[in-house]
Amino acid sequence: MAYIDDLLARLPDTETAEEIRKELEHLRSTKTFGLVFERHRPEHVRLPGAEIRRGGQVVFRSGQDRTVYDVVTIDGDRAKLDDGSSYHVADLADLVTVVTYGQPLYPGLTSLGSTKNGPEEDLWHAVINAENLHALEALRYTHRGKVDCIYIDPPYNTGARDWRYNNDYVDNNDAHRHSKWLAFMERRLQAAKQLLNPEASVLIVTIDEKEVHRLSLLLEQHFPNTLRQMVTTVITPNGSSRPGEFNRVDEYILFVFIGSARPNPLPYDVLGKKEEQDKEEVRWPSFLRSDSSWKREKRPNLFYPLYLDTWQQKIVGAGEPLAVEAPRESVQAPQGCELIWPIRPNGQESIWRLGRDTFLNYLSKGYIRLGGNKGGRWSIYYLSKGLVQDIEVGKIVVTGRDATGAVQVEYASGKMRFPKTVWNLSDYNAGAHGRQMVGKLLPGRSFDYPKSLYAVKDALRVAVGDKPDALILDFFAGSGTTGHAVAKLNAEDGGERRFILVTNNEVGPEQGEPLRKAGLGPGDPEWEAQGIFENITRPRIEAVITGRTSEGKPVPGAYLDGSVMADGLAGNVEFFRLDYLERDRVSLGAAFSKISPLLWLKAGATGPRVDHVSPEGWALPEGSRYGVLFEPSEVSNFLEAVQASETVREVFVVTNSQATYERIVADLPAGVEPSMLYRDYLKNFEIRLDLDDELRGGPA
Structure with a gap:
């Protein structure tokens, strides 16, 4: 690059040298690595049915001549065209409008x-x-x-x-x-x-x-x-x-x-x-905390006895949490029941996963299940909060209950997997x-x-x-x-x-x-x-x-x-x-019926649409997400309707005065988004960013 700079300094045409330096600066600022390709431009497309206008561009409808012509004048059903080096005359019926990438569109x-x-x-x-x-x-x-x-x-x-x-x-x-x-x-x-x-x-x-x-x-x-x-x-x-x-x-x-x-x-x-996956079983987690770090003294409110009806082989209730200093032997089981405590196989006192009140609620709904008895120890299972939520939203379906009243469940469409x-x-x-x-x-x-x-x-x-x-x-x-x-x-x-x-x-x-x-x-x-x-x-x-x-x-x-x-x-x-509008017709409000669907989409595409300029000076149909104020003199009635509406989210104010616009929107309820017509619409497309310039490192 330094050698190129020296060569540029010798060029007698300083303007050309400066242009080359700008391009070199662009090359220096771009990434050394990455995807490198030619950014072809301009890109243009045919718009069959679009009006042919003076100052626009056209090609011949047949497609045999691919030259893009500028429309110089239109006289009746014929147009004078310029290809950059000479003029031509053609019938409008033989032409079709094209739009070149980068041109402002309305x-x-x-x-x-x-x-x-x-x-x-x-x-x-x-x-x-x-x-x-x-x-x-x-x-x-x-x-x-x-x-x-x-x-x-x-x-x-x-x-x-x-x-x-x-x-x-x-x-x-x-x-x-x-x-x-x-x-x-x-x-x-x-x-x-x-x-x-x-x-x-x-x-x-x-x-x-x-x-x-x-x-x-x-x-x-x-x-x-x-x-x-x-x-x-x-x-x-x-x-x-x-x-x-x-x-x-x-x-x-x-x-x-x-x-x-x-x-x-x-x-x-x-x-x-x-x-093979649709009927996968739901896995019930153990109701006993298995981690050795969860001890009775750490969460005493989760250390309480469950009541097992020995004749029905069914959990029927639970006792109150036992104070840390109180021995388990101080608790008496109800008649016909035995007590099940949260005890690990090694004899260590642990805790249950739910508080007593939540446990009883789950028990009443069938979300607690009695497992097997191994060595005099019963296994207890439950449905975790996430599984319960899956039942509520339908991801897990309840297909019945077992003999103890616990629900029988399965995934509606298989277990969720990443x-x-x-x-x-x-x-x-x-x-x-x-x-x-x-x-x-x-x-x-x-x-x-x-x-x-x-x-x-x-x-x-x-x-x-x-x-x-x-x-x-x-x-x-x-x-x-x-x-x-x-x-x-x-x-x-x-x-x-x-x-x-x-x-x-x-x-x-x-x-x-x-x-x-x-x-x-x-x-x-x-x-x-x-x-x-x-x-x-x-x-x-x-x-x-x-x-x-x-x-x-x-x-x-x-x-x-x-x-x-x-x-x-x-x-x-x-x-x-999608239609292509004339700027002057937009700014004069003569193209509102074409812009109306855009306003409706912008406001959420629900409820009635304002398709025409209202003779009352404003429009806010019942149930609409947006309203339009066509005449600022009707602002009082319009604002009253906006404040009374439970659905309006956006309002569009037709005015050329920034001061009038600011005065009107200052009184809008919180949460209602305002836009100025037709300034905001035109600005969106006139101060449009040529994306090729952005890709070359231009303004963002």
Whole structure:
């Protein structure tokens, strides 16, 4: 580096030398070790259906000309375009809007309908048709730091044209295939990181051997100081044949545990045979303290006699704790009973594990069990506090009582175990519980490589099994397995977890070829009907919730736990399309109906939504989590309604005056979060961070 500095000092062009020095400083400040790759930019995506505007960018709809043009002017149905070196004129019908990564976006949402299997006031799930990087930017406004779990199944970059970069399918002939994939993933992971709860959340990414090592390094660089583990899961036990190679049977699940988050146990050993674990017996701990350090004089309140009815061979009561100085012989047994003291085999006086009152309560409930008699000493067992709690929540079920009145119990679904790093249950077979399940839900349609419902459900249970109200995001939603898994997990444990799914409406190359030959392309209704959102994700989620296929027929079959798929799964889901708004229309309040769903999502996605500007100057529907003040002059009525509400969590104040805003929010009840419209919304997207600059060491 010193020699390079000397060479730079000799350059006559000092401005060029200074620019080179800046780049060298960046290189010096970066890590010597780690994942090194080219960060391709810009990344741009087509937006079929988006309005073509002056100052925007477009490409030709046919895709043969891949040049990105600036729109100089629009005259009627024609546009003047600039490619940087010359001007061109084209019909608007031949063009499609593109957005280049880094440009400010003003997103809105349009409702495409909903499906319900629960009360209107329940939480709502959301499925969004959008380019995922743009959806992540929109969710920064609504869910920054609020997401409990992100589960994604990104493109595996197999070289088989399974994903696009800058609207081109990436295949084995692309020399930059791996660096493009890393640039593509890094931008999305960096955006997703802003959504995850820094106190406790989990990122889950599935991948195969093509990119697992690069992805692991990428996660290590962007999620330092976190617990990261990789699980190998057997998804094709018979093996996927690959000529000249090992048959592939597995793929990988990468877990990133952020903050205090740690893996939750599962009710079976993921490495074993599940059917052999379901009826595992509950182990009753000894009621006698076995540790020699626990002596009578240490806890005299735990040294008392139990009453054993010698005729019934049953514990029927207990005496009062005996003072340390009093001998055991001073206590007389009730008629027909003998006394059982907490005495170790060596004759040392010990203590029981529970106080007398708690013991009697447990005895009445059947939580105390008499064991055998060995050498004149009786064994006594009990259900610990944790096991009692498991009974209360249903993890342990009472199947009966023995002759002494003690409960007979077993685990509802096997004993809870911390999962191992290899998952090999038959439940995870992607053919039987992925492809075939999609076939039941969507007769006559197919989807390449859907995940097993149960593999995704168990991954989520590991991540948020202890959070019954968790928010789960999947921005590579594909066939919608993550949403299906959340709904099924809720049905099993009574949770109220909520999912947000994001997928675009891309048509694959095989499906798109005959459409192109017919003269159709993105934006045409026939084309869009074959896209992943319209043809797969949405109808699958609708079938999961309602139990009916798109043709109105009951979904055939049952889940592995025996529940019938035709009964549907509880939940309400709304489907959205992400739209791109004009800044001026936003600032003037003319785009409120498009921004309204974002406000609803931000406030928790439950209760009624304020979809239109209210003529009364404010809106706070009964049961809503948020209210909107459109006219500051109506602040008195609005604040009165907010103070009377038992559900409102957020309020949005429409004003351009900072002083007015501060005066209004000063009178809000504690716990109600305010936002200023449309300043906060616009600020979120205008002072957006170009993530490439951040990755190069720019401002955080």
